[in-house]
Amino acid sequence: MKPTRHVLSLSGGKDSAALAIYMRDRIPNMEYIFSDTRKELPETYQYLESIEDYLGKRVHRLNADLGFDHWYDVYGGMIPSNHRRWCTKMLKLKPFEQHVGDDAVLNYVGLRADENRSGYISHKPNITPVYPFQEDGLRLPDIERILRDSGVGMPPYTKWGRSRSGCFFCFYQQKIEWVRLKETYPDLYEKAKGYEKPFEGSGNTFTWSERESLTELERPERMQAIKDEHERRRMAHERRGDHLTLAEVFARGDDEPEGDACLICTL
Known part of the structure; x- marks a missing residue:
């Protein structure tokens, strides 16, 4: 039987970045992935490089050959929206599920203890979400401290609003x-x-x-x-x-x- 895989998806946001930093020494065999839509802000790619430097490990890029424009054409030029979230399904969720396959996976999610929200994550039975920040009671000030102390800092796009x-x-x-x-x-x-x-x-x-x-x-x-x-x-x-x-x-x-x-x- 294959060992359970530990996977953390980075979005380029502060919470997943802080979680990667937080879990680095706790789960040495963690896999870090990023689903690239090819439509990210320049600062997002810059931020990922800073995270990689801290982790000492490469963040695996998914979607290397099928980006947003491909699926935009497939959907006939329909812009995604809150009610038509094909972008998340095709560019984030599907590549992630293909990457992990049928392996047993613990998927680490950066929801904080001071958040009360849900979202679009995988519901495949072999993928189990884990919420370390909620389990350990970490809130926004803790996330900001983790980023500050690591030297990674907040995402650079926050500087312009x-x-x-x-x-x-x-x-x-x-x-x-x-x-x-x-x-x-x-x-x-x-x-x-x-x-x-x-x-x-x-x-x-x-x-x-x-x-x-x-x-x-x-x-x-x-x-x-x-x-x-x-x-x-x-x-x-x-x-x-x-x-x-x-x-x-x-x-x-x-x-x-x-x-x-x-x-x-x-x-």
């Missing part, structure tokens, strides 16, 4: 994050706009951002309105004494799509 990992056009981005993407990577913003075209199955045009196209969102007056609203919310939290992190400020916004973000993409 992005709160989550995932594709640069992830539909879970808030309006303010689209504005920051436009300002920081105008070329990537233009590429994201290129996907917003009539869907051949119905003629309807799907958009990344809820209720408006990226062409509408990038109008100067609209971008300023989004910035003003974001600043108003931030100051309101500050006046109440809510000492929130960047991610927490975003999470309390009023333009977050319904449903839970995909754990395999964002942790």
Whole structure:
């Protein structure tokens, strides 16, 4: 009988990075994987290299030959959304399940003890999720400490206002994050706009951002309105004494799509 495999999926986010650091010496034979959609932010790849340096081990990249554009064509040009999460299924979950096959696997997930949410993870009977942070009572300050003490630090994309990992056009981005993407990577913003075209199955045009196209969102007056609203919310939290992190400020916004973000993409 094969021994049980220990697998930790990195997303490029702070929680999975901290978990990899936390588990490095506890599970020496841990496998680290990253499902590459080929649409990640440049900082995500940079962050993975920092994590690899700390671990002293290569993070195995999945999806080397089938990226987002392949499946976008397969689905007839339908942009994924909270209700059409084919991107998570085909680019994250399926490659992960193919990688582990039928082996018995413990899949380490970076949900913290201060989180009360679920998400999109594998339900194959041979894959058992494990939640070390919840089991050990680790909360957000602990994750920040782990990253700081290791020297890996927070994901570099947080410096310009992005709160989550995932594709640069992830539909879970808030309006303010689209504005920051436009300002920081105008070329990537233009590429994201290129996907917003009539869907051949119905003629309807799907958009990344809820209720408006990226062409509408990038109008100067609209971008300023989004910035003003974001600043108003931030100051309101500050006046109440809510000492929130960047991610927490975003999470309390009023333009977050319904449903839970995909754990395999964002942790």
